[in-house]
Every structure is written in C-alpha cells, then in structure tokens.
Amino acid sequence: MKTILAMEYKEDALHMIDQRKLPHTYEIFIAKTCQEVDFAIRDMVVRGAPAIGAAAGYGAALAAKSYQHEEKSEFLVKMNESLDKLNTSRPTAVNLMWAVKRMRKLIETHHKLSVKSLAELVLKEAHTIVREDQAINLAMGSHGNTIIPQRATILTHCNTGALATVGIGTALGVVRTAHSSGKDIFVYADETRPRLQGGRLTAWELMQENIPSTLIADSVAATLIRDGKIDVVLVGADRIATNGDTANKIGTFMLSVVAKTYGVPFYVVAPTTTIDFDIDHGTHIVIEERNSEEVTHIEGVHIAPEGMKVYNPAFDITPHENITGIVTEKGIVRAPYAENIMKLKV
Amino acid sequence: MKTILAMEYKEDALHMIDQRKLPHTYEIFIAKTCQEVDFAIRDMVVRGAPAIGAAAGYGAALAAKSYQHEEKSEFLVKMNESLDKLNTSRPTAVNLMWAVKRMRKLIETHHKLSVKSLAELVLKEAHTIVREDQAINLAMGSHGNTIIPQRATILTHCNTGALATVGIGTALGVVRTAHSSGKDIFVYADETRPRLQGGRLTAWELMQENIPSTLIADSVAATLIRDGKIDVVLVGADRIATNGDTANKIGTFMLSVVAKTYGVPFYVVAPTTTIDFDIDHGTHIVIEERNSEEVTHIEGVHIAPEGMKVYNPAFDITPHENITGIVTEKGIVRAPYAENIMKLKV
Numbered sequence: 001m002k003t004i005l006a007m008e009y010k011e012d013a014l015h016m017i018d019q020r021k022l023p024h025t026y027e028i029f030i031a032k033t034c035q036e037v038d039f040a041i042r043d044m045v046v047r048g049a050p051a052i053g054a055a056a057g058y059g060a061a062l063a064a065k066s067y068q069h070e071e072k073s074e075f076l077v078k079m080n081e082s083l084d085k086l087n088t089s090r091p092t093a094v095n096l097m098w099a100v101k102r103m104r105k106l107i108e109t110h111h112k113l114s115v116k117s118l119a120e121l122v123l124k125e126a127h128t129i130v131r132e133d134q135a136i137n138l139a140m141g142s143h144g145n146t147i148i149p150q151r152a153t154i155l156t157h158c159n160t161g162a163l164a165t166v167g168i169g170t171a172l173g174v175v176r177t178a179h180s181s182g183k184d185i186f187v188y189a190d191e192t193r194p195r196l197q198g199g200r201l202t203a204w205e206l207m208q209e210n211i212p213s214t215l216i217a218d219s220v221a222a223t224l225i226r227d228g229k230i231d232v233v234l235v236g237a238d239r240i241a242t243n244g245d246t247a248n249k250i251g252t253f254m255l256s257v258v259a260k261t262y263g264v265p266f267y268v269v270a271p272t273t274t275i276d277f278d279i280d281h282g283t284h285i286v287i288e289e290r291n292s293e294e295v296t297h298i299e300g301v302h303i304a305p306e307g308m309k310v311y312n313p314a315f316d317i318t319p320h321e322n323i324t325g326i327v328t329e330k331g332i333v334r335a336p337y338a339e340n341i342m343k344l345k346v
Numbered sequence: 347m348k349t350i351l352a353m354e355y356k357e358d359a360l361h362m363i364d365q366r367k368l369p370h371t372y373e374i375f376i377a378k379t380c381q382e383v384d385f386a387i388r389d390m391v392v393r394g395a396p397a398i399g400a401a402a403g404y405g406a407a408l409a410a411k412s413y414q415h416e417e418k419s420e421f422l423v424k425m426n427e428s429l430d431k432l433n434t435s436r437p438t439a440v441n442l443m444w445a446v447k448r449m450r451k452l453i454e455t456h457h458k459l460s461v462k463s464l465a466e467l468v469l470k471e472a473h474t475i476v477r478e479d480q481a482i483n484l485a486m487g488s489h490g491n492t493i494i495p496q497r498a499t500i501l502t503h504c505n506t507g508a509l510a511t512v513g514i515g516t517a518l519g520v521v522r523t524a525h526s527s528g529k530d531i532f533v534y535a536d537e538t539r540p541r542l543q544g545g546r547l548t549a550w551e552l553m554q555e556n557i558p559s560t561l562i563a564d565s566v567a568a569t570l571i572r573d574g575k576i577d578v579v580l581v582g583a584d585r586i587a588t589n590g591d592t593a594n595k596i597g598t599f600m601l602s603v604v605a606k607t608y609g610v611p612f613y614v615v616a617p618t619t620t621i622d623f624d625i626d627h628g629t630h631i632v633i634e635e636r637n638s639e640e641v642t643h644i645e646g647v648h649i650a651p652e653g654m655k656v657y658n659p660a661f662d663i664t665p666h667e668n669i670t671g672i673v674t675e676k677g678i679v680r681a682p683y684a685e686n687i688m689k690l691k692v
C-alpha cells in the first residue's frame with residue numbers, strides 16, 4: 001500500500017523528500033551530517049511529528065558516525081551536544097524529544113562498548129525507530145478503520161500521511177487503510193494555512209493514490225460539518241497531555257469546536273509516542289510561534305502590506321472534551337482520558 | 347475621518363481603486379462604460395456589498411449616457427438589457443440587485459422625461475446612492491460604537507472598510523468610529539482565505555490609519571476567542587434574510603460558532619439595504635461558487651497539485667441564533683429577529 005517514502009537512509013546519508021518544494025517539484029534533500037538533519041527539521045524539509053522523530057534518530061546516527069574515531073569520553077561529550085541541539089530543532093513535537101531521549105538512554109546503557117560499536121548501535125536504533133513507526137502506522141490504520149463507515153466522507157487537516165511519518169501516516173493512514181479495504185471513501189482536505197500542508201502535501205498524497213478528494217479553504221469546513229457532509233473528522237497530533245488535551249496544527253481546535261457543536265465524530269490519530277506523560281494538561285504545552293513571513297508571504301510572494309504585524313502560532317490545543325477518541329497503535333482511547341491514557345504508559 | 351475613496355465618478359468615468367492589486371500597488375481602474383463596470387464587479391476590482399451597489403449605480407449611469415442619443419423606446423430596451431446584465435455580475439450581494447431595482451424604478455417613474463433628462467437623472471441617482479451610503483456608514487459607526495468597550499480587542503473578518511463601501515465602512519466603520527472617538531482599540535484582522543481580503547485590504551486600511559492591529563491566519567481566531575483575547579467579533583454581510591440569517595464571506599459562520607461557544611459577542615454590521623425582504627430563511631440564499639484558481643493559486647503562484655479538485659464557496663450562512671445583534675443605520679436589531687427586522691421595512 002505504501003509507495004511514498006518521506007525518508008530513506010542510504011550511502012551514509014539521510015535522503016528526504018524536500019517537503020518545502022512539493023507539490024510542484026519532487027526533490028530529494030540529502031543530509032550527510034547531523035547539522036544538515038537539524039537544518040532539515042528546523043526548515044521543515046521534513047515535518048510531521050513521527051517523521052521528525054525518525055529524522056532525529058538518523059541525525060543522532062550521523063553524529064555518532066562522525067565522532068567514531070574520537071576517544072570514548074570525547075565521543076560521549078560530543079554526542080551529548082549534538083543530541084541537545086537536535087532536541088531544540090522544533091519545540092512542540094514530542095516525538096523529537098522522545099527519539100533524542102531514546103538515543104541518550106541507548107548510549108548510556110551501552111557506554112562500555114567501543115565507540116565504533118556505539119555508532120553502529122545508534123544507526124541500528126534509528127532503523128528500528130523507522131520499522132516501529134511503520135508497524136505502528138499499520139496498527140493505527142487498522143484500529144482507526146473500525147470507526148470509518150462503509151461509505152464515508154472524511155475531513156482531514158494538515159498533512160498526516162506518508163510524508164508526516166515513515167509509514168502510511170497517522171490520520172491519513174486511517175484514510176488509506178479504509179480506502180484500500182474497499183470502503184467508499186471521499187476526503188475533504190483543508191489547505192491548512194499558513195503553510196498549506198493540506199493543499200500542498202495531503203492533496204498530493206491523495207492524488208498519488210487516486211483517493212477521491214476535494215481541497216477546501218480552512219473556513220469552508222464549518223459549513224460542510226453543519227450541513228451533514230462530513231461523517232468523521234480525522235486529525236493528527238504533535239503532543240498529547242495525559243488528560244487527552246491535544247496540541248496539533250493550528251486550526252485543529254476550531255474544527256473540534258464545530259464538530260462538537262454539530263455532533264460529528266472527531267478523532268485524533270497518533271502513536272503513543274505522541275503522549276507526553278510529563279504533562280497533565282494542554283495549557284502546559286509550549287506552542288511554537290513561527291515567523292511572520294509564513295503569513296505575509298506565499299512561496300516568496302508578498303501578500304500582506306509591508307510592516308503589518310503578525311501573530312503566527314504553529315499549533316493550538318484541542319481540549320479533550322472535544323475529542324471523540326484517540327486512535328493509537330494500541331487501540332482507541334476514549335474518555336475518561338486521564339484514566340485511560342495512563343493505562344498506555346509502559 | 348475618511349481618506350480612502352473606493353470609487354469616484356469624474357470626467358464621465360468611474361474611477362475605482364483596483365482592489366485586485368492592493369496592498370502592493372495602488373492603481374486606479376477607470377471604467378468608461380457600463381460593460382467595464384460590469385467587468386470590474388465580476389473580476390473584483392471593486393468588492394464589498396455596498397461598494398458593488400454603488401458601482402452598479404454608476405454602471406447604470408454610464409449605460410444611460412451611452413444611449414442618450416437613442417429613441418426613447420430603444421433607450422428603454424437597451425437600459426433594461428444593461429441592467430439585466432449588471433444584475434448578474436455577482437450573485438450574492440443583495441445591494442447589487444437593490445441598486446439595479448432602484449434604477450429600474452426611477453426610469454419607470456420618469457419614463458415621460460426626455461432620454462437626455464433620464465440619463466442625467468440616473469447619474470444623479472448614482473450620486474445619491476453614494477451620499478446615502480456615506481451617511482449610512484456614519485450612522486452604523488455611531489450605533490456600533492455603543493457596543494464597543496472603552497478598551498477593546500476586536501476581531502474582523504474579510505474587508506468591511508472604506509474599500510468595501512463608499513464611506514467609512516460597515517464593520518470596519520465601527521472600528522474607525524470607536525478608534526477616532528478616543529477608545530483604546532486593538533484589531534485582530536484575519537486574512538480571509540481564499541482571496542485574502544483581510545490580509546490584503548483590511549490590513550492596508552488599518553495601517554493607513556495607524557489603528558493598532560495584528561494579522562492572523564483564519565484558524566488562529568478560535569484560540570484567541572477561547573482564551574478571552576477578543577472582546578467582540580464584528581463582521582459585515584452580503585445578504586440578510588428576514589429571520590436574521592446572514593450570508594457573508596466564507597469563514598463568518600465558523601467564527602460565529604466559536605464566538606457563541608465561548609460567549610463572545612458577535613455583531614453583524616450592515617445597512618438595511620443588505621436585508622432581502624423576499625427571503626425569510628438563510629437556506630434560500632444563493633451562495634456564489636467561485637473558480638478553483640482562487641484556492642489553487644495565490645497571486646499567480648500555483649500552490650496545490652495540478653488537477654486537484656476544489657470546492658470554493660465565496661460565502662456561508664450564519665444562523666441568526668449565533669448573532670448577538672445586527673448594527674444597521676437605523677439602530678441595533680436584536681432577537682427576535684423575524685419580528686424586529688420587519689420593523690425596518692419601509
């Protein structure tokens with residue numbers, strides 16, 4: 001089912017589809033160093049919480065490789081620095097911090113190994129993260145498919161597909177699974193201002209796989225929901241608090257309010273790695289504010305008046321009471337979230 | 347207070363600020379014929395319900411002028427054709443139909459006059475429409491100002507200012523009035539996809555007059571409303587049914603749902619000419635669907651994948667139960683709307 005590969009590690013480098021250039025140019029961005037991976041995450045060559053996590057894993061592997069001729073103590077210090085840097089490349093996606101932590105723990109556990117063996121181990125772990133993510137996506141697709149009617153019109157937000165992960169996707173993975181299981185699926189993809197990941201990336205993925213779909217401006221969704229044109233809203237997540245409050249792409253919250261008002265099911269689709277067990281309420285999630293050019297310019301064209309002030313938060317918080325369920329690889333979590341999410345902690 | 351002139355009739359032509367070119371280029375589009383006015387309305391050189399009405403008046407005047415050497419019967423037939431054509435230049439703004447109807451009635455009433463006198467009368471009537479609109483805007487500003495706190499953060503949608511009218515504006519006219527009356531006003535202007543009238547036009551007007559303001563993507567508004575950052579939402583209207591249901595720029599409905607959910611006052615600001623007394627429910631209002639390039643392209647730059655289908659309604663319907671009040675030149679109308687709106691019929 002999976003044909004789009006957001007990233008691939010080969011010839012000692014991380015090859016990523018340059019998502020800044022889609023849908024018009026299909027270009028591969030090759031990162032040969034951890035710094036280049038760090039840049040790719042910051043500049044959104046690669047985006048989507050699970051994909052960022054996987055990329056960070058390879059960033060760590062490239063760092064380890066570059067330090068593999070150092071003394072052990074030097075290696076450990078430099079790895080620490082590289083992981084610190086990677087950790088700050090985006091502030092909201094918890095998968096990033098999760099991948100960095102995982103690598104840190106791996107090195108700690110095996111610190112008695114040779115530097116070369118450690119470097120190999122880190123690369124192996126990065127591959128494992130990818131394989132796990134692929135399996136997790138398939139599991140989410142399969143659990144999610146149980147809530148999709150035989151004939152369904154689905155509203156999606158942002159890009160939550162193969163480009164946002166290293167598998168079939170989270171929310172869009174459920175769409176893919178439902179479609180390929182023979183259900184009659186129609187997708188309304190909202191464009192997702194300001195960066196237009198829906199219009200650029202989700203639309204591209206849907207067209208690649210011939211899933212019937214239509215693109216809308218973000219504010220059209222409300223009328224479709226009210227008029228009974230949407231059977232289910234599926235969104236991804238960048239970070240989930242233990243009470244179920246969910247940080248996701250700006251605009252998610254708005255959709256949740258309208259869906260709740262008109263009784264349309266609203267599901268978050270995210271792997272359990274997206275849950276931040278250190279945070280028990282959405283208000284504690286740090287929201288990344290991105291630069292104003294994302295709003296004032298589109299593809300380099302200036303659209304707002306020179307000097308106009310802009311407020312550009314990248315994410316918003318959807319309160320748990322607006323969420324019908326959270327589809328994870330371990331099953332669908334429903335209210336009471338505070339209780340049921342803690343059961344997922346391993 | 348008013349410095350921006352959306353249109354000016356001089357030297358036998360209608361001079362309009364070309365709103366397709368703002369905010370980067372300030373250019374005057376000169377229409378010397380009714381056909382050119384018709385084009386200007388269709389192509390959105392001029393937009394905003396009241397401005398469209400005024401432009402249509404001048405379109406009629408230019409038509410009448412061009413037929414002023416015809417026989418009376420020929421004049422009447424040709425005027426009828428021109429008015430029919432103007433009437434279809436945009437489907438949702440009721441002010442357009444209202445202006446056309448007003449000209450038709452004027453000609454009928456005075457059909458015994460000479461053709462030349464009739465042509466002069468039509469031009470005089472177009473000027474009257476403009477003067478009336480200016481007075482109406484001032485009255486709306488003054489009524490609207492009564493609901494604006496001394497220190498207020500106002501959310502606006504689309505452009506409802508001097509560019510959308512021939513006066514100080516409708517919703518933005520209230521902002522102007524409040525600001526110039528010495529209140530401490532801050533405006534969040536949403537960009538209003540797909541055509542970005544907020545980001546291009548409202549932002550431009552606010553900057554021209556140094557009203558403190560910040561531009562946001564449309565989907566940011568929901569979080570601001572929830573977090574208590576917005577004191578009042580002010581929007582315009584393209585057509586209002588007699589039950590209070592309001593057709594306005596796509597995205598208005600979404601804001602109304604969020605405002606209602608979080609108890610933030612939501613006011614429509616529109617002259618009574620926007621009320622369609624022939625329509626008693628929002629579901630009967632025809633919603634214009636515009637071409638897909640408005641979504642797939644921005645300023646000529648292609649942003650969505652080639653061939654992607656688009657649904658692009660220009661307006662949506664906000665049900666009366668989401669509206670705190672309708673600010674008209676005759677005062678603020680509140681629920682029960684069906685009853686109170688009929689009182690405005692003269």
